[in-house]
Amino acid sequence: MVSDSNRLVAGRYQLLRELGRGGMGVVWEGRDTLLHRQVAIKEVLLPDGLSPGDRERQLLRTAREARTAAKLNHPNVVAVYDVVEEGGRPWIVMELVSHPSVEQVVLTSGALPVREAADLGKQVLSALRAAHQVGILHRDVKPSNILLGDDGRAVLMDFGIATVEGDASLTRTGMVTGSPSFLAPERVRAENAGPESDLWSLGATLYACMVGRSPFERGDPMATLNALLNEEPDYRRIPPAMHPILKGLLRKEPQDRVDAEEADRLLSAILASRPAHDDLDVPERRKRGKSGGPGRALLAAAATVVLVLTGGAVAYFRTASPAEGAPRASTQPAAATGSITPSATPTVTATPTPTPTPSVTRVAPAVRAWTSRDGWSIMRPTGWRGARGEAYTHWTRRDGNAHLGVQALYVDLTPGEIIVTEQENLAQTAQDVVNRGRRTVTHQGVKAVEWEFSWTAGEENEQRWVRPGARYREVRRALVVGDTAYVLSWTVAERQWPRNRALMRQVIGSFTVAP
CATH class of the missing domain: 3.30.200.20 (Phosphorylase Kinase; domain 1)
Known part of the structure; x- marks a missing residue:
């Protein structure tokens, strides 16, 4: 050594x-x-x-x-x-490629956004196709063998167990090489393995980009191999846009899998779909090292907790009304002028003036309905600036002192467990956190847990609307509907909390998930 x-x-x-x-x-x-x-x-x-x-x-x-x-x-x-x-x-x-591996990126920054995962998949697929064309099989495609640069470039490395079709094997008879969680079933069964085996491993790698682990990882090598041979992946935590490519690559029998050309088409379709973000590009997200949504560090804190978050990239959309809230209705009252004569008993002589026609300013509603393409809806405040990511949507009041967020989590946690994790994450970036109560509430017939607290923003914060040193008061409500958990957050400058409480209750209580 x-x-x-x-x-x-x-x-x-x-x-x-x-x-x-x-x-x-x-x-x-x-x-x-x-x-x-x-x-x-x-x-x-x-x-x-x-x-x-x-x-x-x-x-x-x-x-x-x-x-x-x-x-x-x-x-x-x-x-x-x-x-x-x-x-x-x-x-x-x-x-020398000085980039972290995809495994490190997911563990430290959280699951990749869908379009970033699709782009990574296309790059790795391109490398595999080039290798397959000259008769080379990689045989160990996995997140730790893919480097991901600040510019979004993905690099496949470690052909250490690669084989050239036609060469005699240099491994012992019956010895299976590669990482069990990412092995193709035919390789576990000691059958002939071809390019389809690398495509399977690419599918398992893309799955891990979404949830932080292989679809068959069970913590024990034999249990993992058994799951790989006999169980189907759980797609409930995977954003629907990724289902076609993953289901096409992760078919047990190699002849049933999509080929490289079809895989490339499916990945291209994801990238060609309407972008879920364009505010920050991939290099900027890498420089920040954090997501735009709160809680991306959740996956790093507990590997069993899997989030599908925005990654900090968002697409801005503007509301029609310039109002910050609900303006008051105003009428112009009839005007009267009078002259006062100096006397012990004042008398008023009315001077006739035309009575103007009252004018009414149209009343803008305090909230407006907004429906997500993922099936949930909320009455968001009128005039607030909105931004949307893969699984995190939020609105910020124009003065920057109030914020509403809706975060979707693909996790197997109860609302109480989610709030506990939210508390742990907040402690990493906020200062002087004051817990103002945690309670169980009923939200649209579903059990939810709500946490209210105050906090001071530190110098390092992943939310761009937050002002370092500012004091905020916030409510977070966690609930689970079907296979998806949601965290609703309402944050206001602490001094403005009392006059915003009623609007907060109206907005948070309006959140609904379609059946």
Whole structure:
């Protein structure tokens, strides 16, 4: 094991610092001293106790990996430059791509928005198609093997167990390689595996982008493999737009799966549909590292809790009325003028003046009905500016001191559990939180839990309408209807809370989910 940096490998590649470590090796940031470029160097660790024959087999396999990857020249594939042997171990020299893996992105930032997941799927599919055209199967497509850059570029890496059609297998008979959660059923059954197996793994990867884990992950390898062979994925937590592509890729029998061309068409259809957001692009969301909706860190806090949130990207829409609230009706009263004569007993002499015709300003309603394309509706305040994301819709009053949000969560949690998680998340960004009560209420015939509190906005906050240092008062109400949970939030500058309470109750109470 190399533990110190600045060592030269094969007299050419300088190790600078360790980037990551796993069961199969260590990845270093390095420098090619001959070509003067930064590289990534994978130090392949061979298990202790290998026989000379097994060690030779591993070296051959590593050399084959380099030959395999060297055949691919594709923008969505990590390029392999060289493979050398040093200290009895193989070292693979690769393109240095300084991006987090999709697994890391989902764990830290939450589930990908639908269109971002579809774009990632198209890029990985393009890489796989290029590999398949030259007879290469990846065999280990999964979130941890896909890097995702700030510019949205997805890069497939680690062809370490890739096979070339026609080559003899270098693995032991009966040995299944790859990550169990993302293996295709035919590979588990030790049947012939072709390009369809990589497409299955792509489907499982896209599912994980939505909910944070493989559709068959059960926490135990054998239970996972059993689920993979005998159970169907649970699509209740998946946004409907992703159902066709996932159901097409995750069919048990390879001959029943959609092929690469049809998969590309289905992914393109998602991207061509009406955008759910255009306010922030993918690079800006990556820079922020947080979602525009509250609670995207929920998935990072508890891997079993799965959210499908906006990711911070929204499309703005404006309401017709410029009013901030409900303007008062005003009438112009009849006017009278009088002259007063100075006397002990004043007398008033009326001067006739024309009586103007009363004019009435049209009364704008305080709220207007708004129906989501996902089937829920709410009476939102008139004149507030609205924004919509994948599963988070919100409105902000024009002065920025009041905010309404509706968040959809694809989770198996009770309203009380959701509120507890909301409290934990708030503590990470807010200051001086004062709990003003938590109660169980009935909302449209459904049990809900409501939490009222005050808080001060910190300097770091994922909500763009929030002003650092400002003091707010808020109500959040959580309820579950069918397979979807909803969190309704109403936030107002604390000093304005009393005069906004009635409107808040009217708006929150109007939320309805269509049958």
